[in-house]
Amino acid sequence: MSKERCAWVSEEPVYIAYHDKEWGNPVFGDDRYLFEMLTLEGAQAGLSWITILKRRENYRRAFDNFEPDVIADYSDEKIKALMQDEGIIRNRRKIESVIKNAKAFKQIQKEFGSFDHYVWGFVGREPIVNKWEKHEDVPAQTELSKQISKDLKKRGFSFVGPVICYSFMQAIGMINDHTANCFLSENKKDLRN
Template sequence: MKQRCFWVTDSDLYKKYHDEEWGTPVYDDCILFEFLILETFQAGLSWITILNKRENFREAFDHFDYKKIATYSESKYDSLLQDSGIIRNKLKIKSAITNAQLFIEIQKEFGSFSKFIWSYVNNKPIINKFEKREEVPATTTLSDTISKDLKKRGFKFVGSTVMYAYMQAVGMVNDHTTDCFKHPSE
C-alpha cells in the first residue's frame, strides 16, 4: 500500500488529487486560475468540500475560463448565488469575477500569470523535507509577501494561508512529507 501524506483520507477523490495533482508544478495559466478560484472558495472550509464540488464549480464558472468570468454580468452573478452545487458566498463569487479581471491585468504586465507567480520561487519548486504534520506551516514569509502583493493589486480572499495552500497545490512548494511516496528522493 502506498504511503501518503498525513492529510489524505480514505476518499478515492482525495487520493487521486494527492497522487496526481497536489505538489506537481503547474505553469499553465488556465490551471493556475482554476486553483486560484478553488483555493479562494476553500477559505474557511475543508479542501474535501471543494474537491467534492469541483466539477460543479467547473460547470458554473465556464470551465474556469477567466476571460469569460471577467465579463460576468449581474444576472450571471445572481444565477451563481442560486447554484446549490457551489459555495454560495456573495463575497467569494464577487471575488472570482474581480480576481479574473486582475488575473488578466497581471498577464498583460508580465506576459503570463505563470511568469508572475513563479518568479517568487525563481521558477523552480521549493522542496521541503518535513517529516511530521506539525512541521508543515500554514503560512510562510513568502506566502505573506505574495498575499500582500496580490491584495495591493486588488485581489480578494488571498490571505497568506490561502496563498500557501495555493503554492502547495500548484507545486511552487513541495510539501509531501518525507514518508510519502510522492516526496522527491535525492
C-alpha cells in the same frame, strides 16, 4: 501493499487522486489551471478542502471552466444565477471575488505576459522542496506566502490571504510539502511510478 501518503489525505478517492496526481507537482504554462486553483483555494476559506474538491466539477461548470476572460465579464444576472447554484458554495463575497480576481488576473497577464511568469517569478521558476518529517511540521503560511498575498491584494485580488496563498503554492507545486513517510516525498523518489 498500499502506498503511504501525507497524513491529511483521507480514503476519499477524490482526495487520493488530487494528492497523487496534482498536489506538489509543478504547473508551468497553464494560466487557466492556475486560475482554477487560486479560485478553489479561495472558495475553501473557512471550509475543508474535501468540501471543495467534491464540488470541483460543479465549479468548472458554473464558472465556465475557469476562463478568466469569460469570468471577468460576468453580469449581475450571472451572479444571481451563481447564488442559486447548489453545486457550489453560495457565498456572495466568494462569488464576487472570482470575478474581481479574473479582472486582476488579466491585468497581470497583460503586464507579465502570463500569470505563470508572474507567480513563478517569486521562486525563480524553481520549486521549493521541503523535507518535513511529519504533517505537523508543515507551516500554514510563510514569509513568502505573506509576500505573495500582499502583492496580489495590492493588484486587486481578494480571498488571497497568506494561508490561502501557501495552499495555492502547494497546489501548483511552487512548494513540495510531501512528508517523509509519503511515497511522493523527495526522499522516496525511487518508489514513484
